Amino acid sequence: MAHDVQTDTLRIAHPFAMPTPPGATNGAAYVDISAFSAPVTLVGARSPASADVELHDMQMDGDMMQMRHVEAIRVEAGETYTMRPGGGYHLMLIGLTEPLKEGEQFPLTLTFAEQGDVDIEVWVQGAQEGSEAADGHHH
Numbered sequence: 001m002a003h004d005v006q007t008d009t010l011r012i013a014h015p016f017a018m019p020t021p022p023g024a025t026n027g028a029a030y031v032d033i034s035a036f037s038a039p040v041t042l043v044g045a046r047s048p049a050s051a052d053v054e055l056h057d058m059q060m061d062g063d064m065m066q067m068r069h070v071e072a073i074r075v076e077a078g079e080t081y082t083m084r085p086g087g088g089y090h091l092m093l094i095g096l097t098e099p100l101k102e103g104e105q106f107p108l109t110l111t112f113a114e115q116g117d118v119d120i121e122v123w124v125q126g127a128q129e130g131s132e133a134a135d136g137h138h139h
Contacts, residue, residue: 005120010040010075012110015122017093018085019102027093027100029053029108029122030083035075041113042073047122049106051095058087067092072113100124 005012013032020027027050033042045053058067065087073089075081083090091108093100100106104124109117 003121003123005118007115007118008036009038009115010035010112010118012118012120015108015120017100017106017122017124019124019126020096020100022099024099025094025096026050027096028056028085029091029093030085031091031110031120032080032082033073033075034080035077037077038114039074039076040115042075042110043071043113044111045091045108046111047093047106047108049097049100049108049122050093051097052093053108054092054094055089056092057089060087102126 003015011034013034015029015031017027017029033040042055045055047053055070055073056067057070058065070089073081081089102124105121107119108122109119111117
C-alpha cells in the first residue's frame with residue numbers, strides 16, 4: 001500500500017492523521033482526492049485501526065462548530081478536494097484500537113461508488129508537518 005495512490009479515475013494524495021492523546025477513543029484522517037475525467041464519490045471507509053470509519057463534515061453554525069455524518073463526498077471531474085483539520089470533510093476514526101502515535105502508519109480502505117475499494121497507508125503526524133507536506137503535492 002502506498003502513501004500516494006493513483007488509479008485510472010482518481011488520485012489519493014498524502015493521507016495523514018493527527019496524533020491522539022492516550023485514552024482517546026476517536027481520531028480523524030485526512031486525504032486529498034483528485035478526480036480526473038469523471039466525478040468520483042467516496043461512499044465509505046474502513047481500517048483495522050478503529051472499529052468504524054465515518055465520513056464527516058465539520059462546519060461553523062453561528063459560533064458553534066457542528067460535526068455531522070455524511071453519506072458521500074463527491075469530487076467533480078478535474079477537481080481536488082483537500083481535507084485538513086479545522087473544518088470541512090474528514091474521515092472520523094471511531095473506536096480506536098489504540099492511540100495514534102506520531103511516526104506510525106496504518107492501513108485505510110476507501111470505497112468509491114464508481115470503482116470500489118482503494119487501499120492506502122495513513123501516516124500519523126502533526127498538522128503543521130502534514131499541511132506543508134500535502135501542500136507540496138499541489139500543481
